Amino acid sequence: MKVTRKILPLFLFILYAVPAGMNAQEVPGPDENIPFLITFGKEGGVTSWGDDDFSQTFFFALPKDYKDPFYIRVYDPDTGGKTDELNNFWNTRMMYSIYGGKGCYTHEEANGISPTGNYKSGTLLATRTFGMDNKLDERWYTFGPFNPADGEYYPKFLSNIFKIVCDGISGDDGNLYRYAISRRPDANVPIDGANAFTYEYTFRMWNNNDTSFVSHIYPFIDSGCVYIQMRNFDWDDDGDFIVVSVERKGQVMPLSGDDVWETSRMPILEGEIGKSLDFRFYKKKGDLVRNNNVVISVQNQYGENLPFFSAPIGGVPVYKPRIKVVPKK
Amino acid sequence: MRGVLKHIIIVLLVLSGSWTLLKGQAKGTFEVSHLSAISSGSADIAPVIMNDGILFCSNRKTNPFMTKKNLDGVRLFEFWFAPFDGNGDPSSPRRFAPGLVSDANIGPASVTTDGNTLWFTRNLSEGRRLGRRQSNPLGIYTARRSGSQWTDITPFEHNNPEYNLSYPYVSADGRYLFFCSDMPGGEGNYDIYMCEKLEGQWSEPVNLGPEVNSSSAELHPFMHSSGRLYFASDRPGGKGGLDVWSSSLAYGSWTTPRVLDEPVNSEADDFAFYAAQGGLQGYFTSNRRSFNDDIYSFSSTIIRWSACDTLQQNSYCYEFIEENALRQDTMKTGFRWEWDFGDGHRAVGITAEHCYAGPGVYDVTLDIVNLITGGIEKRQASYELEITDIEQPVITSPETVRAGETLILNAGATYLPGMNIERYYWNFGDETVATGLEVSKIYELPGKYNIQLIVSSKPDAGGVVREVCVCKDIEVSAK
Numbered sequence: 001m002k003v004t005r006k007i008l009p010l011f012l013f014i015l016y017a018v019p020a021g022m023n024a025q026e027v028p029g030p031d032e033n034i035p036f037l038i039t040f041g042k043e044g045g046v047t048s049w050g051d052d053d054f055s056q057t058f059f060f061a062l063p064k065d066y067k068d069p070f071y072i073r074v075y076d077p078d079t080g081g082k083t084d085e086l087n088n089f090w091n092t093r094m095m096y097s098i099y100g101g102k103g104c105y106t107h108e109e110a111n112g113i114s115p116t117g118n119y120k121s122g123t124l125l126a127t128r129t130f131g132m133d134n135k136l137d138e139r140w141y142t143f144g145p146f147n148p149a150d151g152e153y154y155p156k157f158l159s160n161i162f163k164i165v166c167d168g169i170s171g172d173d174g175n176l177y178r179y180a181i182s183r184r185p186d187a188n189v190p191i192d193g194a195n196a197f198t199y200e201y202t203f204r205m206w207n208n209n210d211t212s213f214v215s216h217i218y219p220f221i222d223s224g225c226v227y228i229q230m231r232n233f234d235w236d237d238d239g240d241f242i243v244v245s246v247e248r249k250g251q252v253m254p255l256s257g258d259d260v261w262e263t264s265r266m267p268i269l270e271g272e273i274g275k276s277l278d279f280r281f282y283k284k285k286g287d288l289v290r291n292n293n294v295v296i297s298v299q300n301q302y303g304e305n306l307p308f309f310s311a312p313i314g315g316v317p318v319y320k321p322r323i324k325v326v327p328k329k
Numbered sequence: 330m331r332g333v334l335k336h337i338i339i340v341l342l343v344l345s346g347s348w349t350l351l352k353g354q355a356k357g358t359f360e361v362s363h364l365s366a367i368s369s370g371s372a373d374i375a376p377v378i379m380n381d382g383i384l385f386c387s388n389r390k391t392n393p394f395m396t397k398k399n400l401d402g403v404r405l406f407e408f409w410f411a412p413f414d415g416n417g418d419p420s421s422p423r424r425f426a427p428g429l430v431s432d433a434n435i436g437p438a439s440v441t442t443d444g445n446t447l448w449f450t451r452n453l454s455e456g457r458r459l460g461r462r463q464s465n466p467l468g469i470y471t472a473r474r475s476g477s478q479w480t481d482i483t484p485f486e487h488n489n490p491e492y493n494l495s496y497p498y499v500s501a502d503g504r505y506l507f508f509c510s511d512m513p514g515g516e517g518n519y520d521i522y523m524c525e526k527l528e529g530q531w532s533e534p535v536n537l538g539p540e541v542n543s544s545s546a547e548l549h550p551f552m553h554s555s556g557r558l559y560f561a562s563d564r565p566g567g568k569g570g571l572d573v574w575s576s577s578l579a580y581g582s583w584t585t586p587r588v589l590d591e592p593v594n595s596e597a598d599d600f601a602f603y604a605a606q607g608g609l610q611g612y613f614t615s616n617r618r619s620f621n622d623d624i625y626s627f628s629s630t631i632i633r634w635s636a637c638d639t640l641q642q643n644s645y646c647y648e649f650i651e652e653n654a655l656r657q658d659t660m661k662t663g664f665r666w667e668w669d670f671g672d673g674h675r676a677v678g679i680t681a682e683h684c685y686a687g688p689g690v691y692d693v694t695l696d697i698v699n700l701i702t703g704g705i706e707k708r709q710a711s712y713e714l715e716i717t718d719i720e721q722p723v724i725t726s727p728e729t730v731r732a733g734e735t736l737i738l739n740a741g742a743t744y745l746p747g748m749n750i751e752r753y754y755w756n757f758g759d760e761t762v763a764t765g766l767e768v769s770k771i772y773e774l775p776g777k778y779n780i781q782l783i784v785s786s787k788p789d790a791g792g793v794v795r796e797v798c799v800c801k802d803i804e805v806s807a808k
Contacts, residue, residue, distance in 0.1 A: 240663060247653045250664045252661040252663045282702065319653070319709075322710065323650070323710045323712040324652045325648070325712060326649075327644060328648055329644060
């Protein structure tokens with residue numbers, strides 16, 4: 001799917017507006033309350049586990065003024081052990097590839113919505129494939145150090161962009177993992193002003209049947225957006241999906257069933273322009289659905305993909321009711 | 330005419346001829362003025378407006394060398410006309426149509442609207458001397474204007490030498506003739522009768538009945554275009570002597586006559602009330618100043634605003650709208666809006682309506698309930714609602730009342746902050762007024778009346794008095 005850069009002109013300002021010290025570089029981010037990213041091995045091409053393409057792409061944006069080496073870390077990168085999702089026996093291998101340089105972000109096929117073509121564009125800076133490795137089970141693996149200058153400088157963001165692609169190159173187990181970028185190789189030390197984003201989010205829902213466990217993702221709505229079209233996959237009708245914004249208190253949107261896509265459209269309100277939406281996913285309270293893995297992406301009226309930021313641009317949107325009082329005759 | 334004039338003269342003699350102060354003018358419905366410009370040392374009575382002046386009767390002396398008197402030695406009455414001056418006030422009078430009668434009294438008159446027909450009272454016999462024991466009753470006559478002359482003197486077809494007919498008044502449309510008579514079959518003394526003109530002929534006289542007439546004398550009928558009949562009577566219940574009374578015809582019956590307030594009426598004789606078209610000014614006769622009858626003018630002191638605000642009803646009802654939510658597709662929301670109106674009442678919905686008991690400051694808050702989790706997000710928005718009454722005088726009263734029933738009107742709910750109120754003035758829309766925080770009113774006739782409440786402040790340091798007016802319609806239904 002084509003990535004259109006023109007939809008993101010506000011980022012260059014807003015990226016730097018992320019509060020310093022915010023743990024924005026962990027993916028999923030703390031505001032998202034998502035337990036894990038997930039990628040399945042592509043063997044058999046079975047998508048009903050909740051992964052439509054066996055690949056996930058994330059981008060890291062580092063402020064241009066950040067010059068120090070940094071690291072990209074992966075939590076539980078292997079497939080096997082306590083965290084991951086087993087299908088029959090552990091036979092899955094995951095390949096992590098980190099790209100920088102020209103085209104790693106701006107290439108039209110680089111967004112990872114559909115891992116076809118040159119979605120691994122740019123300069124390969126590091127790659128490693130993991131099978132089952134007990135030493136890395138529930139531990140962080142660190143790539144780097146990387147030189148921020150090795151990313152693709154994207155002027156509109158005033159950032160150097162790096163890309164990490166996780167491909168399930170073999171097997172059919174589910175790999176549950178997280179990312180972080182850090183100043184240090186042995187701990188997650190945030191980089192002020194950095195952020196992470198993706199155009200298609202594949203993640204694991206909480207297993208808990210307590211509906212207080214609500215997950216969020218935060219698409220950014222740029223100027224000119226009239227409506228958005230949401231696509232979600234394999235939600236197994238597991239709960240409720242509502243959209244919250246500064247002007248929208250919980251519009252209910254449809255969720256997909258098992259191994260199917262659900263597409264819905266929602267008009268954008270004027271006050272939502274230039275801010276993030278809050279997609280909230282509530283687990284169903286009655287029926288417990290375990291190990292539910294889901295996929296979601298959003299487009300605007302032109303078919304341009306909208307990014308989900310781990311740290312929502314402009315902060316978590318808070319709906320503000322506005323009371324109007326009209327005397328009655 | 331001798332009988333009636335005698336009656337009047339007797340009344341003049343018997344009743345107090347002392348001066349009567351024009352009491353309560355400032356607070357009364359009318360203020361009156363003595364028309365000194367047309368007064369004489371004799372009796373001047375029964376003014377009516379005719380064209381550009383007033384026509385009245387006087388027995389003033391006109392010839393220093395010769396005086397015509399009746400058998401009782403009283404000078405004969407003649408018509409006089411006082412034209413209006415540039416200010417609209419009657420000026421020096423002159424004799425009017427001296428050829429209408431000779432050697433007889435000529436009395437109170439009425440002029441048709443077109444000014445071409447004069448109805449007047451006169452002795453049936455004129456121009457010849459009668460013995461002291463011979464009666465010369467009064468009758469009603471008409472005369473037609475012919476240029477500057479009045480000719481074609483015609484006796485009224487119901488004149489009768491057996492009794493008196495006098496004080497004619499022809500209604501503005503010329504259809505009804507009111508007059509007084511002591512004809513047999515009445516209520517006693519002089520009664521008021523009415524004839525209706527049907528197919529060019531006057532009907533038989535009809536006594537207005539006991540609702541109007543009494544065993545006392547009823548004289549000087551005047552039917553105002555508003556439908557109100559004024560007349561003079563010395564019946565009990567008046568201010569003293571002859572007084573001016575009024576009654577109205579409602580659904581075929583005359584309302585109970587009510588005596589006009591001071592200063593039109595006084596302890597002396599007050600009679601021959603005549604009001605101009607609008608009813609706010611006119612003339613009457615009284616002997617309150619001296620032994621002789623004099624003509625007075627009256628003008629209404631009634632305050633009535635031409636532009637008075639209609640009373641607005643205080644509304645304590647409001648619609649509460651959560652504007653942002655209203656723009657959403659409410660059928661698909663996952664939340665519920667719960668309003669707390671700050672007075673112990675609550676409602677659910679993106680919009681809600683509520684009526685408060687009265688003015689006050691209310692803390693309106695909005696809770697939002699998550700329908701998925703059941704969680705309540707308290708006080709997501711708040712609004713301090715200050716309710717005040719409309720700044721206006723307030724008329725509190727029923728909207729309708731039956732004729733003859735007492736209507737209570739109260740101004741206690743008036744809300745005029747900062748105004749040091751001195752007076753509540755009520756104009757009941759029927760040329761009657763009252764003052765006070767709470768007043769009562771009885772309407773005699775059905776109809777819609779526009780009541781004005783005019784609130785006046787005490788003068789401020791600069792002497793400025795502030796006034797505010799509101800009005801309200803009251804529907805008066807038949808008894």
